[in-house]
Amino acid sequence: MPALSPEELYLFDTTGFLVVPGVFGPSEVTGLRAELDRLHPVDPGFANTRRYDDLPTTSELFAKLGRDERIVGRVREVVNQPLRVLEGYALRRGRDSVLYLHGGNSELLDLDGGTVGRDLSITHTYHDGKLFCPYVKALVYLSDIRSPEDGSFCYIQGSHKANYPLLRHRAERGERASLIDEGFPTLTDVFVGAGDLLILNEALMHGTRRKRTPGDRLLAAFGYGPTYMADWSEWDGETGDLRGTGYVDHDVEEDFVR
């Protein structure tokens, strides 16, 4: 039996994500939170944010979570290639933390030879009834997020299939505020509870609202892709010997917002 119903597949295809409520029970959530309390986070350079890196290596509990059939079974049906885990981490965020918009199907990337509007690591397609998404994230929420003030996940409608870039035009006009603060007609919030699973096509332009409420906002995230993809690491440019690996950084709000 497929892990996703026809309507779930329709929603993932048309919106670029899918929320499955209550995949993980309260005791599992408690266990995962306790495990993170034992681990040592790093400072990722974002305000009021702690990151637990490389969970598949540092925690057997999270390594198992990354292979959990409730996640992987669903992810398989939107990747449809032999699968591997590209990254696994958790984020603990406090008040005033924010995650600016990133992703988008056609945001611009400057290369030596010119500017391109494709990042192949997120370029997805469809063939004969199946989606082929090369980079899919599974977000396991360990907190309730019930309002924008809780720092909700937000996204630009249809951006995972956009034919045009959105951010460069704005930057060239001199605009330096994030759409998260300034608004955009199709910027939309998603509210979830602890234990919910969000499956995300990384081609979707998404971020999170500025958290205004007290308490922490905790989630674990796993990235999945075909077996030919390297572990995720940020790309700092080609190496001289053309042997270095990493992921490109097309336009994201971080590049422009001040």
Add this chain to the structure above:
Amino acid sequence: MPALSPEELYLFDTTGFLVVPGVFGPSEVTGLRAELDRLHPVDPGFANTRRYDDLPTTSELFAKLGRDERIVGRVREVVNQPLRVLEGYALRRGRDSVLYLHGGNSELLDLDGGTVGRDLSITHTYHDGKLFCPYVKALVYLSDIRSPEDGSFCYIQGSHKANYPLLRHRAERGERASLIDEGFPTLTDVFVGAGDLLILNEALMHGTRRKRTPGDRLLAAFGYGPTYMADWSEWDGETGDLRGTGYVDHDVEEDFVR
């Protein structure tokens, strides 16, 4: 100035490959042949074929060749992503060697969850004037190949953009001969001289004819792709921890020919 003229780009796009004659001069060809004579080949399991593995590591001369602007400048214009070398090797082939057809845009791949008609590692696209080919090979010929009997490169016209698979139907009908021997209306030969460069979209279904003439048939090959792609290695199935890397093996003639 672009490395490829509009007509070269048109040819690469419409046929899936491009031959650039005489990129490497006679003394360079001699030097590369001499270098291979010093290296130790392995037996790749194909009849009358010796393979020199991992040239970027084993030979400084070939490492430089893999970064040579005459190759990389052209490859960049059909990958259009930050680039890396995925593999580099040479093949020395004698009489009766052959390379069966492989590649094809829609050949089938069996997964646990069903059969799919896409291999994302070769799925290419186009956007705003630029091609995006994730796996491009550069073949540097070190021998003249002037006839099918010399073991010429051959390909199925248009297979790099095929919407349908070709091989599975034949196999299911019980056919066990290679199209290279049996013929196909659009199987086409390409003849080259030593020093020629062939740039290849790996989505093209291609192989080589059975070599019938004496002497060796020598070429060096480099694979290129975006920086997020892992070094090439044949995929043996997902590992239990979902951390293993490798490239998928959709239907190729090797699977069916007896």
Add this chain to the structure above:
Amino acid sequence: MPALSPEELYLFDTTGFLVVPGVFGPSEVTGLRAELDRLHPVDPGFANTRRYDDLPTTSELFAKLGRDERIVGRVREVVNQPLRVLEGYALRRGRDSVLYLHGGNSELLDLDGGTVGRDLSITHTYHDGKLFCPYVKALVYLSDIRSPEDGSFCYIQGSHKANYPLLRHRAERGERASLIDEGFPTLTDVFVGAGDLLILNEALMHGTRRKRTPGDRLLAAFGYGPTYMADWSEWDGETGDLRGTGYVDHDVEEDFVR
């Protein structure tokens, strides 16, 4: 100067429609309403709905509206082909009128030779910075529609680029209610005022809510497409001589709702 800003084009591309507020002033709206009061509507077979057919022929004022640069200038930038008017009509709707969902990029169409998931008359594409939408509607609102109870335009997010059908699965499960009444996670309302213009990609699955408020709901609609497209008429099947023209009727809610 382009008629659509980069952000308007981004919105039309990603959502399948665009609202331009206040294109027509109050006196123009009054004039168009008065013109309709002089014309004779027909009964289109929908409850509490009157239709004014073939406006480009029956009314010089509406013929001019169909060629008005404020509409056509915008439509041209999403059709990008030599243009013609395919239809022009107005709808006057009273209480309890409704328009069930229709459109959708991949809804099913039964032919003698099998079932297909494409209706080429609405199949749109993109190439080199330009959208190519073969069927675009311009809705000129002559009433304020401020709530679902006013019978607002509503649509399924992302349905203009859906890879899957939505309606057939539901029908096969025996569901006979409209999503307009039953709800769907991505069914979204659009509110407008008299004088607003809505440009619509007909591939979007859309309809209107059940009108619950008193008063009429009046709009004029023009369909545009490339010059090779025939005047709109509903398709009743191929004619025996294969010379008849008409537009296909893939799955729409009308076929299933009782």
Add this chain to the structure above:
Amino acid sequence: MPALSPEELYLFDTTGFLVVPGVFGPSEVTGLRAELDRLHPVDPGFANTRRYDDLPTTSELFAKLGRDERIVGRVREVVNQPLRVLEGYALRRGRDSVLYLHGGNSELLDLDGGTVGRDLSITHTYHDGKLFCPYVKALVYLSDIRSPEDGSFCYIQGSHKANYPLLRHRAERGERASLIDEGFPTLTDVFVGAGDLLILNEALMHGTRRKRTPGDRLLAAFGYGPTYMADWSEWDGETGDLRGTGYVDHDVEEDFVR
């Protein structure tokens, strides 16, 4: 049973055409030739070429041919929409006649608002196992054409799926010769016999060689498309009332060759 085998469909998809030998027997060919001898051709303005226009109206025999299941059954499987006949004609060509290259998936079309690289009347796609070609021609050969000197059908490989234009660059460089005379690496000839059927995706860039042999070269041609498409007529520009119909004339060799 499908009219096209998997291999025929693969060939049509990958090359843009399909030859089916001997569909019409010698007596049928004789009958069709005799019918044309009774009809009155017009001068289409091409050297040594006579055209029999509008055959579905002027000849009951050709009207039946246009509905013949041996043609229509095959055409249906590459259009996959409710079908109509868009045009039907015959060409009788003598020595020195030629048909320059036309078609191509991305040749340029100048509009008031800019230049576009799509002609939607030939823009084809694929979805869930089926091709969707909006303009398909069936050529019924009534003569043997065994060499380029007989004026063979010729085409540019892969041009039906080209992402780039071919002709405009050449014209801008001042080249005024046809590729038919000048050659192109992927210009390819097709030889046929009387009674053969050639099914053609009009997106393929094709033409015929200059006829050098004596005798006539006779064929009947039928154009097919979805029922929403108008009868074929050459487009002379939009009419002022935006009601005129016709087919666009993107770049073809006729525009440039002198």
